[in-house]
Each structure stands twice: as C-alpha cells, then as structure tokens.
Amino acid sequence: MRLILVSNRLPVQWDGTPNVGGLATGLSSFLSRWKSLGNEVVWVGWPGKSIPEKEQRNYSKKMLEEHGTIPVFLKQKLADSFYNGFCNKTIWPLFHYFTANCEFSDLTFASYEEANQEFAKAIKEIYQPGDWVWVHDYHLFLLPGILRSEFPNILLSFFLHIPFPTFEVFRLLPERIRSKILEGVLGADLIGFHTQSYTQYFLRSLLRCLGIENERGIIYFQNHLTKAAAFPMGINVEQFSKYANSDECETIANQINVNHKNLKQILSVDRLDYTKGVLQRLNAFELFLKNNPQWIKKCKLVLVLVPSRTDVSSYQSMKRAIDEKIGAINGSFGTLDWTPILYQYKGFPFEELVPLYKNTHVMLVTPFRDGMNLVAKEFLVSQKNGMLVLSEMAGASAELPEAILVNPNDLSGMADAIKEAIEMEESEINIRNQVMVSRLKENSVMEWAKKIFNETEETANQNLNFQTKSIPPHSDSLLPKSNSPIFILFDYDGTLVPFQSFPHLAVPSKELVNSLTQLSKFSNVSVAIISGRDRKFLESIFFDMPFHLVAEHGAWHRAPNQTEWQALFFSNAEWKKEIKSHLEEFSKRVPGSFTEEKEFSLVWHFRNADPDIGLNAAREMLDELSQISSNSGFFVQRGNKIIEVREYGTGKGKAALKILPNTSIQTFVFGDDTTDEDMFRELPDHAISVKIGKSETIAKFRFQSTDDVHLWIQNLIKHLTKVHHDVTQI
Numbered sequence: 001m002r003l004i005l006v007s008n009r010l011p012v013q014w015d016g017t018p019n020v021g022g023l024a025t026g027l028s029s030f031l032s033r034w035k036s037l038g039n040e041v042v043w044v045g046w047p048g049k050s051i052p053e054k055e056q057r058n059y060s061k062k063m064l065e066e067h068g069t070i071p072v073f074l075k076q077k078l079a080d081s082f083y084n085g086f087c088n089k090t091i092w093p094l095f096h097y098f099t100a101n102c103e104f105s106d107l108t109f110a111s112y113e114e115a116n117q118e119f120a121k122a123i124k125e126i127y128q129p130g131d132w133v134w135v136h137d138y139h140l141f142l143l144p145g146i147l148r149s150e151f152p153n154i155l156l157s158f159f160l161h162i163p164f165p166t167f168e169v170f171r172l173l174p175e176r177i178r179s180k181i182l183e184g185v186l187g188a189d190l191i192g193f194h195t196q197s198y199t200q201y202f203l204r205s206l207l208r209c210l211g212i213e214n215e216r217g218i219i220y221f222q223n224h225l226t227k228a229a230a231f232p233m234g235i236n237v238e239q240f241s242k243y244a245n246s247d248e249c250e251t252i253a254n255q256i257n258v259n260h261k262n263l264k265q266i267l268s269v270d271r272l273d274y275t276k277g278v279l280q281r282l283n284a285f286e287l288f289l290k291n292n293p294q295w296i297k298k299c300k301l302v303l304v305l306v307p308s309r310t311d312v313s314s315y316q317s318m319k320r321a322i323d324e325k326i327g328a329i330n331g332s333f334g335t336l337d338w339t340p341i342l343y344q345y346k347g348f349p350f351e352e353l354v355p356l357y358k359n360t361h362v363m364l365v366t367p368f369r370d371g372m373n374l375v376a377k378e379f380l381v382s383q384k385n386g387m388l389v390l391s392e393m394a395g396a397s398a399e400l401p402e403a404i405l406v407n408p409n410d411l412s413g414m415a416d417a418i419k420e421a422i423e424m425e426e427s428e429i430n431i432r433n434q435v436m437v438s439r440l441k442e443n444s445v446m447e448w449a450k451k452i453f454n455e456t457e458e459t460a461n462q463n464l465n466f467q468t469k470s471i472p473p474h475s476d477s478l479l480p481k482s483n484s485p486i487f488i489l490f491d492y493d494g495t496l497v498p499f500q501s502f503p504h505l506a507v508p509s510k511e512l513v514n515s516l517t518q519l520s521k522f523s524n525v526s527v528a529i530i531s532g533r534d535r536k537f538l539e540s541i542f543f544d545m546p547f548h549l550v551a552e553h554g555a556w557h558r559a560p561n562q563t564e565w566q567a568l569f570f571s572n573a574e575w576k577k578e579i580k581s582h583l584e585e586f587s588k589r590v591p592g593s594f595t596e597e598k599e600f601s602l603v604w605h606f607r608n609a610d611p612d613i614g615l616n617a618a619r620e621m622l623d624e625l626s627q628i629s630s631n632s633g634f635f636v637q638r639g640n641k642i643i644e645v646r647e648y649g650t651g652k653g654k655a656a657l658k659i660l661p662n663t664s665i666q667t668f669v670f671g672d673d674t675t676d677e678d679m680f681r682e683l684p685d686h687a688i689s690v691k692i693g694k695s696e697t698i699a700k701f702r703f704q705s706t707d708d709v710h711l712w713i714q715n716l717i718k719h720l721t722k723v724h725h726d727v728t729q730i
Contacts (some may be wrong), residue, residue, distance in 0.1 A: 002040040002131045005031075008083070008139035010045035010069045023136055023161070026374065027520030029236040030449040043069045045121055046083075050076040067486060072122045074115055081111035084312070085141070090173075091138045095162050096275045096369040097169060111178050116142040116184075124150060132453065135188070137161045141182060148224065155462070155599075157456045158188035159231070162371040163395065165199040167205045167612075178209055186221045189463060190456040192231040193396035194372040199230045207611050220694035223470055223704050227459045231400050231452055234444040235377045237437075243354050245380040252355035260359075264299040264422055267360040269353070269375050270367075271305075272308040274318055277368045277391070277408045282325045282341075284366075286412035289333050289340065292419055297338045299422060301364075302356065306347045319345075359381035362389060362421040366408045370394040376403070380436050387421035388436075389414070389430050393401075400430040400437060469691070469702040473711035478668075478688060478701070479719050485524045486666040489656055489679060489708075492531035494540075494640055494672035495692050498706050501608050503596065507541065515713045520546050522720050528659055529556070530652050532644065532675060534598045535565055553646055553657025553675055555600040566654055569647075575600060575634045579625070579645050589619045601646035603639075618643055639673050651675075653682030670709055 012023030018024070031041050051059050056073055074082065085108030093101035120143060123133065127147075134157045135143050144158050164170075173283065182205065185191055192197045199217065206212045212219055219226045220370045221228060243249050256265075260538045266285070270276040278483075285301050309315045326343050333340045348356065357363070357379045363386055364684040372395040376388055380400070388403040390396060397405055406417045471477065480486050490496050493506055500506040508516075519525060528548035529538060535551040535558070542549060546560040550568075558565045576597075583595040583604045592608035605619065606614035621643050625636040637644050652671075656679045660667065667687035669679050680689040691697035692709060703709060 002042065002128070003031075003034060004039060004127065004131050004133045005043045005136070006119060006123065006133065006140060006143065007043070007045045007136040008087075010047055010063075010067075010071065011043055012063075012067050012069060014047040014049040014051070016063075016067060026233065026235070026445060027449070029239060030446055033446060034412065034449075040100050041068060042126060043051070043067075044119065044126075045069065045072060046074055046079065047071045047323035050074065050079065065512070070122055070126060074118055078111055078114060078118075079637060081108050082115035087139050088309070088312075091141075092162070094169060094172060095138065095165050097163075097165060098274065098368075099169065099172060101274070102172070104174060104177075108257060113142060113180075116140060116146060119143050120146040120150070123147060126156070127151060129153070131155065132157070132456070134159070134452075144186035145184035146187070148187030151284040152224075153460075155456060155460050157187045157192065157452055158185055159192040159452065160198070160371070161194070161233070163369055163544040164202045164205075165192055167199050167208045170201070170205045171495050172525060175209075178205075178243065178657040182206055182210055183221070186219060186226050186333050187224075188226055190452065191226060191228045193228070194230065194232050195398045196230040197398070198371075198395070199228050201227055204612065207615065209417075211611050213615065223694060223702075225459065225463055225626070225694075227455065229455065231448055232395065232443060233374065234440060235374050235381070235445075235449045237381050237441050237444045240354060240378055240381045243350070248351075249355050249358060252352070252360040256355060256359045260300055263297075264295075264361045265359055266299055266301045266364060266418065266422070267304070267356060267379075268301065269304040269306075269348075271306045272315060272319060272322075273560055274314075275367055275369050277366050278303075278305065278322055279318075279325060280368070280408055281364055281366050281414070282322065282329065284342075284411050285364075285418065286325075286329050286332075287330075287411055287415040288418045291415055295419075295422065297334060297335065298339075299361075300339070301346070302360075303341055303343045304344045304346075304348060304356075307345065352705055353378075354382050357386070359383075362387055362418060364389050364418070365396070366391040366406060366414060367394055367395060368408050370396075372396055375722075376400060377440055380433060381440060384433065385429055386426045387424050387432075389417045390420050399443070402435050402437050416646045419543075425672045469700065470704070471690075471701045473703060473708040474715045478712060479691070479716065480666050482666070483524065483723050484666060485661075486668065487526045487528070488519075489528045489667070489669040489671075491652075491673065491676050492529055492533055495670050495676075495706060495709055496529075499640065500605065503537075503605070512710055512713075515710065515717065516545060516547075518717050520714060521723070526560070526661070526721070528656070530656060530679070532598075532601070532603070532639075548659050550652070550655050550659065552598045552600050553644075554651050554653075554658075555598075556646070557655065559659075559660060568658055575647075579634065582625070583621075583643075583645070586617055586621055590614055593617070596619050603645075604643045605641065606643075607641035614641070637674060644675070651678045653678030657682055670703075 007023055009019060012018055035041060051073055060071055063071050089103040119140060132155045133147065136158060136159055146154055147154055147156060187272055193202065203214050206219065212221060216648060217228050219228060270278055289296060326341050330339050330341055360383060363379045365373055367373060367387065370393065376390055376396045380388060390400060390403040390405055392405050393408060404417045404421055406414050410713045493499060496512065497506045497508050519527060528550060529542060530550040533551060534551050535556050538549045538551050548560060549558040554568055556565045557568050580597060580602055583602055586604060587593050587595050590606060590609045590613055593606040593614060594602060596603040596605060606618055622638060624637060625645065634645050634647055652675055663684045667683055669683055669687055670690045670692065671679060672692035677698060689699040690701045690703055691699035692703045692706060
C-alpha cells in the first residue's frame, strides 16, 4: 500500500537538507516501520522556496528520486499571502486564543483557497485508487473536501496538530470562511485531534455553525460519513529510552553536570513563538529566586530557544524582550562564579538534547496554549529523577496528570511549582514518572499512527456500505418489473417536500402536484401518503387526489375517493394531558421551539431553536420521558429536529401493512426519518425501500434529497406511459 503524506512543508528543505524537528522527526520511526512492511511513502509539500518554472520539472524528478517527495510549487507572492498571511496571522493566533493578534482578510483567505487547490493538483497527478492519503495540519483545512469531490472513494485522514478552539472563539472567523473550513475538513474519512476536548470543540462548532449533528463522533455530510476522534500523538519511546541508557549519552550528561558544578538543572526547550509563554516563564523563574533565596547559586535555568520566523517583526520584538529579561535576571542575581540562566538560541540535535533531558531535575513546559507538546513526553522517557512542570493549557496535560500542572498566567503559582518540583523527594518523582512513562509506552507514535490508519479504514468501509445504497433516481432498478399493479408509499416531510422552519410552510410545489396528478391517472398505480401530519393538513394538500391518506403515523386512514376517516386503532389517550404540559415547559425554556398537538400524538419542534440549546434540551427531554414512558401507554421517538410522543400501537409499519391490498403486490416505499424505518422493516422483502438523506437506514437504496424523489416520479411516469403505449400498440 502507498501512503501519500501531505503537509505544508516537506521533510527536507528546498536544497535537500533535512528539516530538523517537527512532523518529519515525529513520524520518522513510523515511516521506517511502514516501509519495512513493503509499503511505499510519498511526501507532498511546499519546498519552502519559489522554484522558477523552467526548473520545476527537473527539480521534481530529483526530489522524488532522492527523497521520495513531491514538491508543490507556489509563487512567492502566493506563498507569503497563504502562509505568512492567513495561516500565521489568522488561524495560528485564533486557534491558540490570541484573538488580539488575529487579522481577518478576504485577500489572504483567497490565497489560502488557491494554495489548497495547488496541493490538490499535485496529489491528483500521482493519486491511484488504493492509496492512503494523510493530510496534516491547519494549512490544509480545505484539501480533504477538494480531494473527496474528485475521488469519492479516496481513503483520507486529516490530523490537526494545533488546538481546535471553543465555538465562541472559532466563530470569530467570518461566516463565509468558517463554513468553508468546516466543510473542507469533512471531506476526510477520519479527523484526528490530540485531545477529547479539541474533538468536542470541533463537533460543537459543526453544530453551531452548520447545524450538523453527530452520533458519537460520526458526522453525516453530503452523502458521506466522517469520524472525529482524539488520538494523542506519541513519541518513539524506545528510541529515546535506548539512547538515554547508552554509554555515549551517560558520558555527555556527566560532562554537562561537571560544567554546571552539580547545580540543580531547570530546563526549558521551546521554539520562539508567543504561544509558548517563554517571557512569562522567565518572570516565574525570577519570582522563584526572589521568594527562595536559599536556591541562589544552587540551581541553573538552561533556556533553549529554537529560532522561528526570524524575518517577522513581531517575533524579532519578542526575542529582544526575552534577551533583555535574561540579561536583567542574570544581572540582578548572578555572581562572578554563578549565572542563573544559560541561554542557547539554537536548535539541538537528538544526540545532544537527550543528555540535556537526562541531566535535568525540573523540566518547564508551560505554554499559554499548545496542541500537544512532545518535549514533555521526550523528557519523561529520557530520565528517571526529573520532575515535569506542565501547563494545563498543553494538550499533553490530559495524558500526564501526575506532572505538576500549572496555569501559565499565574506567576506565583508557577514559582511555587518550580520550588515544589526542585524540592520533591526522589521516591515521589519516581512513582509519578513511572505511571506517566508506562502510559507513554502504550501510546507510542507507532501506536498512534496505527490507530489512525485502522480507524480510517474502518470508517471508509462504513462509507462504502453507506454509499453502495446511493442510487440515481433514473436507475432501472427502481422501475416496476411488469405491468401488474404497483403500490407506492410516500412519507411527506423530508420526502415529498423539504423541511421548513414552520410545518405549515412545507407545501408541495406546482411541479410536484402536477406529477402526482399525472401518476394518479394510471389505473395500475395506487399511492399512499403516510405521514405524522394530522388529518386536516393532509386533506388540505391532497383533497382532490385519489390517494390513501394515513395521518399521525398510522392512527387514521382515509381510503381513495372517500371523505370519512377510519381509526386504525382505538385509545383513550389518558397520558396526553400530563405529557403536553411537560413539553410546553420545554417550549417556554427554549426560544424558537413549540409543541404541536395531534389526536394521538404530541410533537416538540426545535428546528428554529438555537442548535446547541435545542439539541441539549432534546436530549434532556428524551432522558426524562424515557424514564416515565414504561407502562404509560405511549412511547417516545426522536425525529428530524423533533421529539414525538405517540400512542402505543400506532406506527407507520403496521399501518402500511393494513392498507396494502396484498403482500405480493409490487411495492415502493420512500421515507427520510426514523419513523419510516418501521415501514422499511415491516413491508415484504420484495418491496423497494428508499431512504432520503444521510442517516443510517435498513432501506435498500438511498436518495440524497427530495429532488431525487421528484425525478423518480417523473421517470416512473415516462416508463408507465411507454409501457401503456406499447401495450395499446399490440
């Protein structure tokens, strides 16, 4: 199998030298394992530099042959607007809760769209059915949707390496932008996040922004299902622990200790970025020294700051502020034979970083906000006696509660945490670290990638089952097999007519009325409208059509060309008064909702309510009513933006069987809701059942919308007209 990895940057720089750190380093062990099993890997990404058009062909060939990479060529102006613009001035600060740093620009978002299209073009040139495409991070939110529209059965994963914000923050994006981002990422089979919180924030944003609900993380959108779930990214535990225990690492660590004169080492390793809280960390260390003078000349802070975005003025200002703070602390507390802070403005290779971890007594990982932060995990598996001080705002904190958790905005709390960590008994540190390390071993980067692949495949298989039922309305499979009588059952709302904000607005179009009128003129065709609507409404719509009308989910039946309604069952409906007052209480609590009363049922509508409030209230109502429904003469059912409470004995399935002239007749049944599953289940096996919409079903086929039902009716009319013409010619 071939894996097409897609990220903003390639694992090598434009000149072929490796990129240090980041995704390439994190995935290296998994990719080695993947290749060892006989699989292929191709990495698609931007080389980091604009390549002249005349050189692109030879450059692509060289990069593929030497590094297994496919470069995406972006003109420098586009790359700047896409990456430095929308990615780093809008998405990055917003998703890290630095809303004051955000810039909202249609121009940079247009560049973002164009860049995602360019990535899609590069993938289209190499994609083959059976490939697994794994898209990474916030630079490429739109790519899954573009690829899905081009290759409907593509095996596609998306993983977000930064936090996904709460809905209240996410909705700061203009509606036209946030909708495209959500719809784009829904093109994936699987959307992965570092934590359960990020997953829930994403699902809530879907509900609030697009009105899309989920069923335990499964989302139905555009005839495709997507799973959203948490997959905390791990590290190569074996690689770090093996090197940490090697003689080479021990020698380097001992040398560091000699150079530091056996001082207690406090370590901070970060990329230069305002989300990392480096300046706040320095302030906390300064406060620690002020509050605990006994630790002066007994400890040292080693601050490793990896250069980042050195050409951006705000980052240059940030570095100056950090430099000045380090100078102030060293000037205030330092002596001729002791400097509080050892500052290294550069990246460290693996072979030097692990000895640094191994020699550390207190590790400070205190970002203002971080998707995961693998440094915390690398530190834990590289030593035994060091204590981790970890920000509550880092994704890693969900996995590592045994660390000393701090709020990075609380200076005194961080200073106290440094003191607690540096003075903690070695036995206590070992107990805590053993628990965390054993957890990290169970969720290594290998297991992380394996889970993502397996769940992507599982969801893709569900999609295959889901999509095999989809059928065009003009398919011959949906036409009668002979000129013998046929019986057609239609649900009303969501099947013949689309849903409306208020039930009385859902009336059929003139075109549909004309088609149904034509259909009613064929002598071998019987039509039934079987709905949750009441008798009065159905009469007002189909008053002059010779149809079976079934109201209130099977409670009432009016035969064709008759005026009287017959009850299909009898009841005293004693439960209604109590339940009605219950539903009306919810209607008062939830603006936009209302209660509809029918003779044998009650319906609570929340289509016009705030989607989040309405859904929460619906869940609460279902829970409460289910507890009192036993032996109470009624049952509760969830529908499309409704909760319906109806009498036992009613139901579309039993009503359909009662009005069917015989079980051998050619039968067609169309419905969109959970109530229609009764009909699909009860009708004979030979019946052609069609589900309208995206939710799960036992129906044999699926239409995408009410428009498909109208097209099927028109196609049936053409077919019946032709058959009738052929018969009369004979």
